[in-house]
Amino acid sequence: MNIDKSLLSGSYGMMILSLLKEREKYGYQMINELALRSDDTFKMKEGTLYPILHSMEKQGYVESFEKKTDGGRVRRYYRITKKGLKALEEKKAMWKEYLSKVNAVMEPKPLESRG
Amino acid sequence: MKSKASRFSWCEKACRGIVLPSERRKAQKELEGHMEDKIDDFMTMGMDFGQALTAAERAMGDPVQTAEMFSRIYPRFASWVFIFARSLFMSTAVFFFVYFFSLGYFDRNDLFSSLAENAAEVIEIDGHNGFERAGYRFSAERAAVTDDGTLILEIKVSGPIWFASPDGAAEMLKFRSAGGQKLESRFEGKTRSLFCPRYCFAIDIKEESLPVEISYDFGQASESFKVGE
Secondary structure: OOHHHHHHOOOOHHHHHHHHHHHHHHHHHHHHHHHHHOOOOOOOHHHHHHHHHHHHHOOOOOEEEEEOOOOEEEEEEEEEOHHHHHHHHHEEEEEHHHHHHHHHEEEEEEHHHHH | OOOOHOOOHHHHHHHHHOHHHHHHHHHHHHHHHHHHOOOOOOOHHOOOOOHHHHHHHHOOOOOOHHHHHHHOOOHHHHHHHHHHHHHHHHHHHHHHHHHHHHHHOOOOOOHHHHHHHOOOEEEEEEOOOOOOOOOOOEEEEEEEOOOOOOEEEEEEOOOOOOOOOOOHHHHEEEEOOOOOOOOOEEEEOOOOOOOOEEEEEEEEEEEEHHEEEEEEEEEOOEEEEEEEO
């Protein structure tokens, strides 16, 4: 499914925070999970992911740390902060509100059912 | 196999938007790790290394665009201000380190000792003597009278005008006997200390010349202190 990029802008941050709410992850993992969970709808490019992650780290929504894997490779993991959790809840609420308004326009209820 | 530099040229290009070297290294290392994972995955799918690298670079997007996004997150101006402030701090720290040691005696060479080697006694002079004039502080450090009646005097010149050489100021020192007669002096040399050089003078004296008055004449004003009282 192809989605207009302008619809995605802004929602990537929310999706990344949602992934990190479950547990800490590294960039490659996030990209794969986004693609997997959305049936390849959200195939995020690395060139997009990392600037978003760094921006969120600067804003204090996530924090990063290095971890060595069993294979000896060092990966930078990200985890959500309290500030990030709060921001995620706010973004979710806004998103739900936005969706309900879009739905209200796209699929209007019959006049009599509105009371 | 491609060299590490060419393997990670995508990552290097993408991180050009970050000015601070420490932040750039951190981001580049992260992207390189990511690219290695991606290459491994493509190779597992049956590609050779070159194909996997090309595929990974294509999948990661346009590095120039990524660099632009990074440059918005790490503003160039703020980064340059930080680099400038850090350089200033470091150069100031180095300066004070050198300055601190130059105030000490680390570079006090033995010119004085060699000049006064046949003196019966070397007098360490109270560091509080001296005077300040024209931005410099003049003080006598050591003095000795040799067998042939020469007063060897080591004078330290330092002051707030640390960036200017005090050689000219030292040349204006005058020496008088207790009776006020001008004494002939020879400039013997100076230590190499950076900010507080010590100047050695040899002054021909007789016993009645002591104490020797050292003065610095500048314009109409004159300052002096005495050695050998």
